[in-house]
Amino acid sequence: MTARTDLDWNGGRESWEMTGSTSTEWLIAMRAAATLAAAVGVGRFVFTPILPLMQTQAGVTPQLGATMATANYLGYLVGAVAAILVPVLGWTALAMRLSAVSVVASLAAMPLLTSPEAWIALRGIAGGGGAIMFVAAAGAVLNGISPRSRHLAGWAYGGVGAGITLSGAAVLLVALIGDWRIAWWAASALAAALTTLGWKLINPQPPGVTVPPPRKIPRPHRWFVPLVIAYFLEGVGYIVAGTFLVAAVTAAVPGPLGKATWIVVGLAAIPSCVLWAWLSVRVSHPTLLTTALGLQAAGMVLAGLDLGAVAAIVAALLFGGTFMGVTTLALDAGRHLQVPAAVAILSAMYAIGQTIGPVAVAPLLANGFHTALFTAGGVVAFSAVGTILLRIRYPHPRISLPSAAVPNPEPALQR
Template sequence: MTVRPLRAASHRGSGSLPSPWGHVARVAAALAAGMGVGRFVYTPILPLMQARAGLSAGAGADLATANYAGYLVGAVAGILCPALVRSPAVLRVCLTALAGSLAAMPATHSTAMWTVLRLSAGVASALIFVIAVSSLLGHLREYPAHLPGWGFGGVGAGIALSGLLVLAVRSVADWRAAWYAAAALAALLGAASWNLRPEAPAPAAVHPGGDPAGAARMRTHRWFTALFVSYTLEGVGYIVAGTFLVSAIEQSTPGRVGSGAWVLVGLAAVPSSALWAWLGRRRSRPGLLLAALVVQAVGIALPALTTSAAAALVCAALFGGTFIGISTLALAIGSHLRFPRSVALLTAGYSVGQILGPLAVAPLLRHGYHQALMLAAAVVLAAAAAAAVLRIGFPQQVTPARPTPAVRAGDPAR
């Protein structure tokens, strides 16, 4: 497909991109490091730590919650201090800190230290995500929708690579080697994204006699509210599967089906974001968000309804094919509504949901993972209901008020 040239007006003074695909590759590498490895490598390592490091199911949930709490801290920092999201130095510090936190996990058997390390990894992951996604949506706003979609696919690539890595390591070494290998992979991906250009500051317009931008926000806030509720509930539901899927499958299915299913989650996620973004150019994004949430709920419920290996693989394909796509659609809708700092706000709501998810299912884990997965599927269906509300009267075109000539501001709000 031929890529359309970027219109000069869309740069807002940030300069041209010599290679949009190069920018996509750097974003994908950053998301693979920060999310695919930094956050989600814990999922296939968790069964190893439970079997060989004495980690209980409850303690495993607590470590997951610590990581998600750190993610919330990082997302809120991006809201309160927008300069962080535009800083190459912050990105590099976070990439370095993330790899270091992974390498430090096998150096201790202290649950308290593991909690601190997963908390710090969460902070770094959130800032990497917000910086990378803001850069992706900001620099490539006028390119075809599939192009940013491939950037989001970096999360799936990171999941697949880290899953394959753990699958290979577990046959010859223990959980410590898995963490060391994950740290090395995160470092390599961080190096590939080292020169990523964060989003440039936007010019702020001066509007004599009123605040048309504020009026535009008031016109779209009700749709953003429904989107925020839906995406927050998605955070609650998806993270239960994202944390315990491998353990749930391995509990009822012998062999390495659980680890193999997690690799399939990553492989399905790689093209899914580009596919959902492409569909978003031809169908209503709120309608697609609703459909993706329903499909994901079915995928999460499958391992709780049947213990067959085939069902586990179908679950992995449905989950992997939707969870990054849902993020792509939700963030694109927020950008379409032109709501200020929509990426950081939605990420913060998502983070709150991810903290609540493990806490909500923790009392159910003593009976296994099936009840937890069913509850997660129900919450995702509630997110789908909120997405259905989002569809009512959704503005397919949002026309901002015509500004007067813009002037530079020290700290513009997006």
Template structure:
């Protein structure tokens, strides 16, 4: 190949990578930032204007998380669906329709069904998009963090839209605006798989679990489950908790800060992993998130709440990046699928765990979330100290046999 031909080929690859990167980022913004998390800033409006109780609100949130788990499991059982453009487009339409249909009823069971469908759609779009991005960025996997940052972009735009509409706006209008946002952001999903690198035809060799890795992976799985429980409590109830503490003027602004902080966080944590082991960084991120979630439950000081929002946004997607990287380093078969399932189960358990406390307000729920995250940090610390090898000359993910 000539030098000019090699240069042209390199430029083509770079163009493909950039094309899939921005498409993936916008797809995740629609699926996660809007499809999953628009409920957080709209929840206080629904409580005030649609007489939604805290108890019913928790069940609606749980229905969405059950849908997300179902969507993830669907692609685990039928992996070929992740390569179907038609399947992906259908679920984008379901996502937008389920959001737009929210104002058509004031019946909590109907809302539960709609949020369940939105959860399934969010999972399908997230998993398919993430896989397409990783396949295409095989030569530069560190760039994938910018695609995951699309989640923060979606949170910022949906939270900002609700903030701009103001507390006097109808909750139904907020849902309709978010549906439009999801449609606009999700439009690149239509051509996402067409631009992605096709999967390799070479089947991956199956690996047996090395002695010691099962213990290490079990600790990682438990720690990530606890992260799912603790983080989702804040992700669901943070804005409502601030309204409960007479800080409704700050609530949606704080949620926008969460989104802004989440945009670059995955890239930053990925870069830090070049100098520190992923379990070490996971412990640090979980401890930071513990403080961020518990702080609004302890104080209504606006400065403390703003700081907590930034730290929470800067850790929740970073923890996902680090946990999946740790699972990959351990080389446990189907590690990503198992971790995603544990995380999904944690997100279902979170709202249910704090539901009995919601009669006393949302702040006790945030304290419970912080306590659960502290437990997750201790579990991952046990992984780091007892099962993760970091001596010179060892490979990342090596485990101790003792």
């Protein structure tokens, strides 16, 4: 089998132009986007813009904020592991809908309780419900959208960016007229609306979608193990910026710009997933993962340098333009490598990383967020170095085309 370079392979370009996406695939993508927006964009990440409000109005310390964030990620870990041990949780409508209700309810209950222990517990509940929703949405995308329509997966994962943008804008408006309590209630209402849009996502046999069986890849674990390690390190590093970026920028750039940073992150995340998915048809997963992780690490370091408003915006664009792109690429690579329960395994390792990240940097927060962001950037850079190992004879996915177009449909090995 001939080894090829990243840009030699153009089968993906031909399939992109020759094949259309069905209306059912679009419907799956949009419902998945709404589900991910509620579970992750709001359920998890609304805490980022609300944290500065809680610090000034409710007396939340950076250390308590880190603990609340850790509780959310620990809950996410529990949910992801549960989806591995009890796979039915990841593909039944009942499990997904109960998880969605738990996320909405936990957001609504935050203003009703005032003890740190209660806040920590509620953030954990939101994390567990969000994990089940994420696994369900990712499974619906990977199983219901054919490889030749993989750009739709980008639109689905872009729902996280939409949720971040909407919740960030809602919190920004609430800050002008209300307090942190109203911000949580607004987040709950937004999550409820998004959940309604994704309510009918789970459909075991979506009509009109035929995903051809992939070619068997021998010994996929030789690539899957480095992928899991890199994704774990990404979880450790990215979540520090995901939790403290707004607080760090607000401290360095007081005023509306600091509070609007999270909206910039969300706006960058929406099209980024589509862009990375589009690029994955032309360039190998390892190359794109290395690029995305390198850019993300640079953005984290830039955010910690306190170089002013322009630097803060650039840092937000780099972070927003890569963090969900990495997820899109990693989950697509896991699907391609045909490892059983790849989504749940990757999600669980990501969740372990997310749980470790805030705890690891908590001692560094006493004098601000700079050292924590530098440390996180270093971890993500190390993850980028690790993805280079994936390039060793990586079996690049080849989209199925008519036999006349592709006489040999085997995966093309990438160096």
